[in-house]
Each structure stands twice: as C-alpha cells, then as structure tokens.
Amino acid sequence: MIRDLFRILGPQNQGRYREFLVWAVLYGVMQGLAVALLVPTVQALFEQDWGSFVRWLAAMAVCAVISSIAHYLQAIKGFESALTLLRTMHLRLGDHLVTLPLGWFGAGRLGQVSQVASKGTISVMGAAAHLMTPIISGIASPATIVVCMLFFDWRLGLALVISVPILFVAARFAATMTAKADDRAHAAAVESNNRVLEYARCQPVLRAFGRTHGVYEPLDDAIEAQHTAGRSQLWFVVIGSVVNGIALQFVFSAVIILGAFLALGGDIDPVTLIALLGLTARFIQPLGEIGEFGGAIRMARNEIRRMSEILEVEPLVEPDTSGQATGETAVQFDAVDFGYADGGQVLRNISFDVPRKSLTALVGPSGSGKTTVTRLISRFYDVDSGVVRVGGVDVRDLTSADLMSQLSLVFQDVYLFDDTLIANIRLGRPEATDEEVFDVARIAGVAEIVERLPRGWDTRVGEGGTALSGGERQRVSIARALLKRAPIVLLDEATAALDPENEAHVQRAMQELASESTLLVIAHKLSTVVAADQIIVLGDDGSIVEVGTHEALLAAGGNYAAFWNQRHRASGWRLVAS
Numbered sequence: 398m399i400r401d402l403f404r405i406l407g408p409q410n411q412g413r414y415r416e417f418l419v420w421a422v423l424y425g426v427m428q429g430l431a432v433a434l435l436v437p438t439v440q441a442l443f444e445q446d447w448g449s450f451v452r453w454l455a456a457m458a459v460c461a462v463i464s465s466i467a468h469y470l471q472a473i474k475g476f477e478s479a480l481t482l483l484r485t486m487h488l489r490l491g492d493h494l495v496t497l498p499l500g501w502f503g504a505g506r507l508g509q510v511s512q513v514a515s516k517g518t519i520s521v522m523g524a525a526a527h528l529m530t531p532i533i534s535g536i537a538s539p540a541t542i543v544v545c546m547l548f549f550d551w552r553l554g555l556a557l558v559i560s561v562p563i564l565f566v567a568a569r570f571a572a573t574m575t576a577k578a579d580d581r582a583h584a585a586a587v588e589s590n591n592r593v594l595e596y597a598r599c600q601p602v603l604r605a606f607g608r609t610h611g612v613y614e615p616l617d618d619a620i621e622a623q624h625t626a627g628r629s630q631l632w633f634v635v636i637g638s639v640v641n642g643i644a645l646q647f648v649f650s651a652v653i654i655l656g657a658f659l660a661l662g663g664d665i666d667p668v669t670l671i672a673l674l675g676l677t678a679r680f681i682q683p684l685g686e687i688g689e690f691g692g693a694i695r696m697a698r699n700e701i702r703r704m705s706e707i708l709e710v711e712p713l714v715e716p717d718t719s720g721q722a723t724g725e726t727a728v729q730f731d732a733v734d735f736g737y738a739d740g741g742q743v744l745r746n747i748s749f750d751v752p753r754k755s756l757t758a759l760v761g762p763s764g765s766g767k768t769t770v771t772r773l774i775s776r777f778y779d780v781d782s783g784v785v786r787v788g789g790v791d792v793r794d795l796t797s798a799d800l801m802s803q804l805s806l807v808f809q810d811v812y813l814f815d816d817t818l819i820a821n822i823r824l825g826r827p828e829a830t831d832e833e834v835f836d837v838a839r840i841a842g843v844a845e846i847v848e849r850l851p852r853g854w855d856t857r858v859g860e861g862g863t864a865l866s867g868g869e870r871q872r873v874s875i876a877r878a879l880l881k882r883a884p885i886v887l888l889d890e891a892t893a894a895l896d897p898e899n900e901a902h903v904q905r906a907m908q909e910l911a912s913e914s915t916l917l918v919i920a921h922k923l924s925t926v927v928a929a930d931q932i933i934v935l936g937d938d939g940s941i942v943e944v945g946t947h948e949a950l951l952a953a954g955g956n957y958a959a960f961w962n963q964r965h966r967a968s969g970w971r972l973v974a975s
C-alpha cells in the first residue's frame with residue numbers, strides 16, 4: 398500500500414509522506430516503550446526502591462511526551478499528504494481522461510469513472526490519512542513490546558515472537574475476506590449507479606410507454622443485487638473478524654498459561670507476572686486493530702487498482718506535430734475496415750474522396766455505418782485497416798488539437814453546458830466578438846429563441862441544455878459550428894429534421910456553411926441529396942454500393958434508384974426534393 402501511495406504521489410510529494418512515516422513509527426515505538434517501562438516501574442514500587450521508581454516514572458513521562466509530539470506531527474504530515482494525494486489522483490485522472498480515445502467514453506463508463514473519481518479517491522485518501530497511523534503504530538508498538546519482553550523474560554518474549562506469524566496469518570485472512578467482498582460490492586454499486594442514471598434519463602420514454610407505476614426491472618434487479626452484495630460483504634467481514642479475534646484470544650490465553658506455569662515454578666514473582674500480562678494485553682490490542690484496518694486498507698488498494706485500470710487504458714497515440722496538409726481532398730477514406738471492439742465488422746473496404754468545398758451526402762439503411770464513418774473522421778476510434786485522411790494527412794498523424802480545429806461536428810447528441818446561451822455558442826470560437834456571435838445566432842435561428850427567454854442572452858440553459866427544447870438545442874449546436882468556421886463540417890441531418898421552422902434555419906445554415914466549408918452530411922432530406930456534389934450509398938453490409946450524383950445514380954438504376962423510387966412513391970413522405 399505504501400508503495401502504491403508513493404507511486405501516486407510522485408517524486409515531488411514523496412518527502413512529506415516519508416516524514417509522516419518516520420513520525421508514525423516513532424509514535425508507535427514511544428507508545429510501546431512507555432507501556433513497557435510500566436514493568437520496572439511496578440517492580441520498583443513493590444520493592445519500595447523509591448529512587449528507581451522515580452527514575453522509571455520520569456523515563457515513562459519522557460516517552461509519553463515524545464509520543465504526543467510524534468502523534469501531533471505525524472497527524473499534520475499525514476493530513477497534508479492525504480490532501481496532496483487527493484489532488485494528485487484527481488489531476489492524474491483528469492489528465493488521463495482527456496488523452497483517451499473519444500470512443501472509450503461509451504455506455505457504463507459514466508458509472509465507472511464517477512465511482513472511481515468520487516468514492517475511490519476519498520477511500521484512498523481516507524486510508525492514507527486515517528488508517529496508516531493505527532497500522533504503522535500498531536506494528537511498531539507491539540514490536541517494541543516484544544523486544545522489551547525478551548529483555549524482561551525471554552520465555553514469554555519468545556512466546557510473543559512465535560505468536561506473530563499466527564496473528565499475521567489471521568489478520569491477512571480477515572483483510573482478504575473484506576477485500577473479496579468489497580470487489581463484489583463495488584461491481585454491484587457501479588451497476589446500480591449506471592441503472593439509476595439510466596432510469597433518470599429515460600423517464601420520458603418510460604412515461605410515454607405507461608411505465609409510471611410498478612418497478613423498472615433493470616434498476617430493481619441492480620438494487621437487489623447491491624443489497625445482496627452488501628449483505629454478503631457483512632458476512633465476509635464478520636467471519637474475518639471472528640477468526641482474527643479467536644487467534645488473538647488464543648495467543649493471550651497461551652501467554653497466561655505459560656506465565657502461570659513460570660510463576661508456579663517460582664521463575665517469576667506474581668507482581669512481575671501481572672505487569673508482563675498487562676504488557677501482553679497492550680501487545681495484542683493494536684494487532685487486533687490491524688486486522689480490522691487491514692480490511693479497509695485492502696479496500697483502498699482495490700480502489701487504487703480500479704483507478705490504475707483507467708490510468709492504464711492506452712491513450713490515443715498522437716504525434717508531437719501534425720503532418721503537412723496536402724492536395725485538394727478534404728476527407729479521404731482509403732480501403733478502410735472497421736468494427737467496434739465488442740461487435741462484428743461494421744465498415745468494409747470503404748474508399749471515397751470528399752473534395753474541398755463540396756457537399757457529400759452519405760445515405761444508406763439504418764445501421765449501415767453512416768455515423769461510424771463520421772466517428773472515424775473525428776478519430777473517436779482508429780481504423781482496423783486502411784487510412785482515413787483529413788486534408789491529405791492520416792488522422793493518426795495529426796494532433797487532436799489540429800484535427801479538431803479542422804472539424805465542426807453537428808451530431809445527434811448535442812450537449813450544452815449549464816452556462817449562459819451566449820457562452821454556449823462562444824464555445825465554437827472563444828475569441829469571437831459579440832457581433833460575430835449575434836451574426837451566427839441570427840443565421841441559425843437562435844436570435845428568435847433569445848427573444849423568448851426571460852434573461853435573453855444571459856439565460857442559463859441548464860445542465861445538458863434542459864432549459865431549451867430539442868430543436869432549440871440543435872440550433873445552438875449549429876450556431877457553434879457556424880462560429881467555428883472549421884474547414885470541414887460533419888452534420889447529421891436527423892439532428893435537424895424536427896419541424897419546418899427548424900428545417901428552414903438548418904437550410905440557411907447549411908448554405909452559409911457550404912459557401913466556406915466542405916460538408917459531409919448524413920442526409921435524410923431529399924433536397925440535400927439532390928443538391929449534393931456526390932452521394933455515397935452504403936449497403937447493409939457496411940460497404941459502398943454506389944457513388945455519384947443524384948442524376949447519375951438514378952440513371953444507373955441501381956440501389957439508389959430503387960431507394961429513390963420507393964421513397965418517392967410513399968405518400969406523405971416528407972423528403973421531397975425542393
């Protein structure tokens with residue numbers, strides 16, 4: 398554990414923790430010594446040797462004073478180190494999370510990261526600040542007592558030495574039991590955390606489908622599993638604690654019996670025996686506590702392991718400097734194959750070019766991989782084989798900052814921060830002037846929203862943008878993209894096709910974007926498809942089945958033509974070429 402803590406603290410913060418350890422050891426030794434000195438003090442008292450009695454009493458007082466000073470200093474150093482530890486853990490987690498591929502932040506990660514970053518870090522800090530002292534002093538103090546005991550009576554001292562491995566095994570058993578139960582309880586806690594978040598998030602769906610009464614089984618099951626894990630954790634802890642207690646009682650009884658034999662044989666006088674048994678009790682007591690605290694330490698080690706699992710996730714490998722942009726192609730896929738880690742192949746041998754300042758429409762059946770194509774361009778994931786190029790450069794040869802500076806993403810999951818409306822748009826380009834923000838807001842139709850809001854531009858939009866409607870959130874997201882003026886815009890039209898009012902704004906925004914940027918659109922409106930410079934048609938198996946303009950593809954009479962005719966015939970179908 399101490400090695401783990403040193404590793405987390407790093408070389409610059411290790412000094413203070415080392416000082417803490419030294420003071421904690423001194424505290425334990427002085428405590429042990431103060432208790433051990435009770436034996437000669439009592440002997441002197443009963444022998445009425447007042448000179449010796451006063452000397453031993455003074456020595457005890459000195460030990461007690463040094464022990465108090467060491468206790469104070471180790472508490473201060475331990476507390477300071479624990480705060481540094483907490484800060485270091487949060488910084489390291491934060492620093493690491495920003496280097497991970499965006500694809501890592503999928504389902505279930507929220508619960509995992511929040512458990513580790515909140516409960517985990519607090520548990521490790523608590524262990525460093527509050528548990529290390531009783532454990533270190535709980536080893537140093539009995540060790541001192543054993544040495545003194547060997548000095549007072551070698552036979553009783555030897556009995557204590559022999560008892561150490563027995564007590565060690567029992568304490569280890571108790572700690573292992575606690576740690577084992579903690580692992581199960583943790584997994585159950587992460588699961589129920591995720592289910593609670595899901596339950597809160599999917600309230601609209603549950604209510605829409607009449608699930609307002611009764612239980613939501615996934616959450617109910619997760620809570621039940623957590624209760625079961627909690628109950629079994631209690632049993633494991635009790636069993637460990639009982640075994641540890643039995644071992645301590647056994648050692649104490651053995652020493653009493655041995656002492657009684659020695660006293661009966663006349664080897665020890667009764668007064669010394671009572672004093673030595675008192676010393677034995679003080680030897681046993683901290684070791685018993687170690688058994689209990691050892692479990693908590695193991696739990697903290699489990700938290701460190703879970704944190705390490707996140708810290709060991711391979712960061713996105715990035716070059717120090719980006720390759721030089723070349724050619725006329727904004728985006729290029731070259732024989733790309735890709736599948737998600739937990740699924741089959743999604744994209745097969747995909748090759749296409751998106752020329753600069755062009756409009757490319759991506760169409761295909763649901764699940765054919767359209768969104769996946771945009772994720773590969775944004776490097777949420779790396780391809781299995783082939784190359785994705787942006788500006789003629791392999792995305793793996795671009796720094797994240799350079800890649801993202803070239804892209805604007807208008808995806809389905811728009812996230813707004815709990816800040817003012819203006820701040821949320823300015824995220825697109827923080828150095829933009831107010832005029833520029835107002836300008837893009839007008840084009841994207843955000844200006845109309847502002848008029849309706851109680852505090853206008855300074856209205857806070859709530860966490861995730863809950864104070865705005867879905868269409869309003871999307872307009873803010875489009876305004877961000879307009880403000881960013883990135884050379885390439887990746888847009889999912891499903892995001893935009895909500896209502897006629899919204900659609901008009903999106904049309905205007907797209908025209909504005911098309912005048913300056915390259916557009917790759919997951920197209921849902923026929924107007925976009927018809928206007929596109931090229932249409933890429935993905936098939937069910939994730940391969941490209943056709944590429945061309947609307948006219949050329951209609952004339953070819955292939956999949957696209959069949960798709961078009963089918964849609965065209967469908968009455969009430971909203972995607973009509975405008």
Ligand SMILES: Nc1ncnc2c1ncn2[C@@H]1O[C@H](COP(=O)(O)OP(=O)(O)OP(=O)(O)O)[C@@H](O)[C@H]1O
Pocket residue numbers: 503737738739740743761762763764765766767768769770
């Ligand atoms: N994060 C993920 N992990 C595992 N599989 C995924 C993930 N995201 C998508 N998939 C799978 O990859 C395939 C392609 O999904 P994708 O979202 O790219 O399709 P799409 O063409 O955009 O679909 P739609 O038009 O319905 O949005 C689907 O089978 C989907 O289940």
